[in-house]
Amino acid sequence: RKEVEQDPGPFNVPEGATVAFNCTYSNSASQSFFWYRQDCRKEPKLLMSVYSSGNEDGRFTAQLNRASQYISLLIRDSKLSDSATYLCVVTFTGKLIFGQGTTLQVKP
Amino acid sequence: EAGVAQSPRYKIIEKRQSVAFWCNPISGHATLYWYQQILGQGPKLLIQFQNNGVVDDSQLPKDRFSAERLKGVDSTLKIQPAKLEDSAVYLCASSLASWGYEPNTGELFFGEGSRLTVL
Numbered sequence: 001r002k003e004v005e006q007d008p009g010p011f012n013v014p015e016g017a018t019v020a021f022n023c024t025y026s027n028s029a030s031q032s033f034f035w036y037r038q039d040c041r042k043e044p045k046l047l048m049s050v051y052s053s054g055n056e057d058g059r060f061t062a063q064l065n066r067a068s069q070y071i072s073l074l075i076r077d078s079k080l081s082d083s084a085t086y087l088c089v090v091t092f093t094g095k096l097i098f099g100q101g102t103t104l105q106v107k108p
Numbered sequence: 109e110a111g112v113a114q115s116p117r118y119k120i121i122e123k124r125q126s127v128a129f130w131c132n133p134i135s136g137h138a139t140l141y142w143y144q145q146i147l148g149q150g151p152k153l154l155i156q157f158q159n160n161g162v163v164d165d166s167q168l169p170k171d172r173f174s175a176e177r178l179k180g181v182d183s184t185l186k187i188q189p190a191k192l193e194d195s196a197v198y199l200c201a202s203s204l205a206s207w208g209y210e211p212n213t214g215e216l217f218f219g220e221g222s223r224l225t226v227l
Contacts, residue, residue, distance in 0.1 A: 043218035087150050095164055098150035
């Protein structure tokens with residue numbers, strides 16, 4: 001079983017749609033959780049941290065369920081500029097482990 | 109502020125040849141990482157340094173890959189001899205956080221990567 005699993009997609013949605021990505025992790029001792037964004041042929045960049053209480057940053061909402069070892073990212077009112085690959089990241093003993101990423105394509 | 113610098117950006121070699129990649133992290137960042145990203149996959153950690161010491165190299169194929177970080181600043185990653193399956197983007201990243209520090213902000217700053225094609 002992979003340490004961090006994501007549905008690779010692609011998710012094709014129209015502008016203005018709401019889209020949700022899921023991620024599961026195998027190590028119950030994982031300590032911290034993040035979403036990164038990677039544009040085509042670019043380097044990954046931190047999008048947001050994920051907390052058990054849930055957190056929101058504008059149109060983006062991240063949630064963590066430690067009991068189910070599940071992380072989610074919700075994007076509301078999708079923009080063309082949201083088209084990218086979204087990488088789920090967990091940490092364990094100081095090591096950051098990336099999922100394979102979920103690709104989002106927002107169409108006009 | 110200058111970001112993470114990597115070179116070369118692109119490299120094409122034949123199998124069994126050798127190649128080296130160079131990384132200069134953000135000034136003052138203690139931790140440096142080398143990741144391998146194969147097309148369609150997420151980044152996979154190859155090696156993690158804190159200052160000039162190796163913290164984790166459990167996924168580094170040591171029969172062909174080597175890495176060093178002299179004086180705790182610049183780092184080089186070498187592949188010798190290269191195989192077809194080594195075709196990937198090699199990403200260098202650095203972070204301010206020291207290994208094992210929690211809470212971890214999780215923010216790694218990546219360079220643009222070195223794209224390797226092995227023919």
